[in-house]
Amino acid sequence: MVDAEQQRRSAVAAVLARALPRTAADVPLAMAREILDVLPDLRLLDDARAAQATMEQTIERVQAELDRSPWPVELPSSGTDLREALLDEARLLRRNTATKTGPYAIGFAAGRDAFVRALEARATSVTPQARPGLAGNSSAPAVPDERPNSVRLAVTLRIAGLPDDPALREQNRRILVGNELVRYAHNTGVNSTELASDIADLVLAALPEIDTLLPEALDALRAREDELLALWQRLAVEQANCGLTEPEMRWRNALARELRHQADTVTLNSGMTDSFTVGFNLASQSLARKLRARADEIAVLPVPVDPWARSERQDDQPGS
Known part of the structure; x- marks a missing residue:
């Protein structure tokens, strides 16, 4: 999600510009990029939101297809x-x-x-x-694979790797941001861990999503995933019952x-x-x-073997 990344970069650059008024004009934006690169949770959050939005669109599409059952049309x-x-x-x-x-x-x-x-x-x-024609009502439904969504797996693994204590999570992030400020001390002028820690607090305060929304995103992903899988399975059964x-x-x-x-x-x-x-x-x-x-x-909307594939075969998709 490019817009979210740009907004965060601008927010962090604005904080750094105020905290480091003696730096060159291009330093705050350059440092904002470096800092966001060491905070992968935000990008993962964007991936989770994008995956959820895609699933919600697909849910609407599959539900609309189910509403068309038994697909009566003169052929x-x-x-x-x-x-x-x-x-x-x-x-x-x-x-x-x-x-x-x-x-x-x-x-x-x-x-x-x-x-x-x-x-x-x-x-x-x-x-x-x-045209092969209908097969009667004995077709086996092409039920999709139930393996979990890769984005949800990534979010799950990331959350599992984080400390349980929120204070410890914040301290780890403060260290990551502070290290970047010190690493580029010749540009930022930040030459002490105390100053780096103070500025890191300001930066993290401008990124409130970083610690609160990953668990929420995980819950939302899991709910949408379960809902979509259930709909795909219903569609597979309906199509089989209609001999498609x-x-x-x-x-x-x-x-x-x-x-x-x-x-x-x-x-x-x-x-x-x-x-x-x-x-x-x-x-x-x-x-x-x-x-x-x-x-x-x-x-007719075909039931995918892999419901989480990023790209679908165009020749099998109605509406393409």
């Missing part, structure tokens, strides 16, 4: 190739034929025709992939991805406001919205 029959499925979607888009005349109607029809022809052209270049096998979900998500890709290729004719161009652009925008909505219906 081609088993064995239908991805190419034919795209051509079917193109045929659906052609159903509404404009009957009005005039530049706007002609432009709208031209825009629709261009959009559909682009989708048909895309269909000819996709990799063949036949991994090959079926891959096919559906491949079709959804192609539809979204085609919607994203829309380029509007900007700078022109004649009726034909307005109609052409509106047709392109309207069909792009329809394809995105259709992709949202088709896509």
Whole structure:
């Protein structure tokens, strides 16, 4: 979390600038960097908060997917190739034929025709992939691995390595900060442990999170982790009950991805406001919205084997 790091650096630099008024102008900020580097708990706290925020977003996503169960959507029959499925979607888009005349109607029809022809052209270049179809209700759920989140492990280990006595923890930090001030005495002018300790107290007072929020962050991480794992497991069971096998979900998500890709290729004719161009652009925008909505219906959220992976395979993710 860059913003939090910058805020702390500025806060520490401001304290040092007041405590060391005779130093060069660039010394407080440089020393703030050095001091924060020897206080890893703050960066770990940022990691914990970022992991919690990511989990909360994923919780919302998985819950929304559960709300869609049993994922009812009209799809081609088993064995239908991805190419034919795209051509079917193109045929659906052609159903509404404009009957009005005039530049706007002609432009709208031209825009629709261009959009559909682009989708048909895309269909000819996709990799063949036949729809496997549903497997009935006997599929084994792809329950995710229950190993703990790496950030929570790091926070747990760090807390376990800290002294139980808050005063001792503070003393250790005071020594770390003071050592940095003395180590750079030729820049800071801090040449005694007493002065270093006094300034370290001021620095640590500007960083109140350092001793209070790691345990709270750990509790929050553990709660979000348990909640997310439970949701992933529910989703796995629901998908298995609906017969959604991994090959079926891959096919559906491949079709959804192609539809979204085609919607994203829309380029509007900007700078022109004649009726034909307005109609052409509106047709392109309207069909792009329809394809995105259709992709949202088709896509299925797969249950990850590793629920804490930092990067997810884009080709398996609805919405990508």
